Amino acid sequence: MAKYSTGRGGGGDDGGSCELCGKQSTRLRRANVAGASLLVCPDCAPHGENRNKDRKQGEARRGRDDGEPSRKKKAARRAARLYDAQKGDPTRWEEKGTNYEEDRLPYLVSGYGSVVERARREEGLTPGELAKDLGVDEEAVLAVEQGRATRAGVGGSVVRRLEERLDVTLAEG
Secondary structure, eight states: OOOOOSSOOOSOTTOEEOTTTOOEESOOEEEEETTEEEEEOTTTGGGSTTHHHHHHHHHHHHHHHTTOOOHHHHHHHHHHHHHHHHHSOTTHHHHHOOOTTTTOOOOBOTTHHHHHHHHHHHTTOOHHHHHHHHTSOHHHHHHHHTTOHHHHTOOHHHHHHHHHHHTOOOBOO
């Protein structure tokens, strides 16, 4: 039976003995067994308390070393592909770039949707006619009227055009 030692393999140049079972092996590795750090053979290695931790760390290191992207990067790429599939040509990012300040939606007054709808009706226009007048999609006008401009990604330019055309105030301050 093996004895617990100071952590040395107990053999010559050709390997050593497992500190758990005593078997001779050239493939000894360090494992935490009941709080003791021991050199163990592959047969005894599964008994180590940190086996799963070692395996997960090894997989993580291999993933980084192999150049495989992280889960967050994979998720971002997947989301970008879905967005591009819905919105059209993905090369627009390369051609136009991204400028988040360009058409930023301002802070809108409370109840801005009903203000737009009321003003549009007073002008005797349908949402489609107003959209055509402004040179925007009807969906953008409907999103503003329904109070979901932020979720629909309506830009500040649409809000400014609505304010000018309908003579209303939609943006705070």
